[in-house]
Amino acid sequence: MKDLRKQIKDNKDIFDDQEPMEGHFERFEALLDKQEKEKRKPIKRMQLMGIISIAASIVVLMVVAIQFYSPQHIPNDLPVIENTMEVSDEFRATNDFYNRQMQEQIADIMCKLANTDSENQALLNRDLQKIIDGNAAFVNDMANADDEEMAIHYLVKHYKANIQALENINEKLGKYTKC
Numbered sequence: 542m543k544d545l546r547k548q549i550k551d552n553k554d555i556f557d558d559q560e561p562m563e564g565h566f567e568r569f570e571a572l573l574d575k576q577e578k579e580k581r582k583p584i585k586r587m588q589l590m591g592i593i594s595i596a597a598s599i600v601v602l603m604v605v606a607i608q609f610y611s612p613q614h615i616p617n618d619l620p621v622i623e624n625t626m627e628v629s630d631e632f633r634a635t636n637d638f639y640n641r642q643m644q645e646q647i648a649d650i651m652c653k654l655a656n657t658d659s660e661n662q663a664l665l666n667r668d669l670q671k672i673i674d675g676n677a678a679f680v681n682d683m684a685n686a687d688d689e690e691m692a693i694h695y696l697v698k699h700y701k702a703n704i705q706a707l708e709n710i711n712e713k714l715g716k717y718t719k720c
Contacts, residue, residue, distance in 0.1 A: 635693055636680060639700035643676070646707035653714040665710065676703055 647669060654662050679699050686692035 629689055632684065632689060632693055632696070635696060636684075639697070639704065642704050643700065643707060646704060646711055647673075650707065650711050650714060653711070657714065665714075668710070672703055672706065676700075 650665070650669065654665055657665075676699070680696065683692040683696045683699075
């Protein structure tokens with residue numbers, strides 16, 4: 542190695558003036574091509590791994606969303622009147638009418654909830670469950686009331702307030718997601 546350095550140092554003017562040996566440029570280009578190919582392989586592998594990772598994440602999210610937000614998970618425990626003998630047809634018809642409106646709003650909200658983040662889903666599910674539970678208790682109380690006219694009046698007011706709250710939730714969710 543020292544001899545090679547000494548020879549280059551002693552014959553510096555020859556190396557500066559003379560052309561490289563035959564085939565030097567081809568060998569140099571072959572080495573550059575080889576290095577370029579070696580650099581590209583890891584990038585392609587990294588890109589492929591990134592794409593596979595993203596696809597796997599999307600599949601996992603879809604499975605979780607389908608598992609938790611399929612139609613069988615939509616709360617459908619809206620009030621059913623317990624004392625069927627004592628309740629009039631008018632009370633039952635009024636309850637059924639507003640009950641269907643609430644179910645429609647809740648179904649639409651649940652559809653939109655499936656497209657929001659998990660924190661919002663948990664909070665809104667809790668709020669919806671409170672509305673449903675409170676409504677069920679109120680309907681059963683009104684079904685047992687002595688004054689049927691007054692019971693229907695308060696039932697309608699109560700349902701309208703709940704439906705308005707559900708419409709507000711639905712409207713706010715609708716700004717970000719569509720179903």
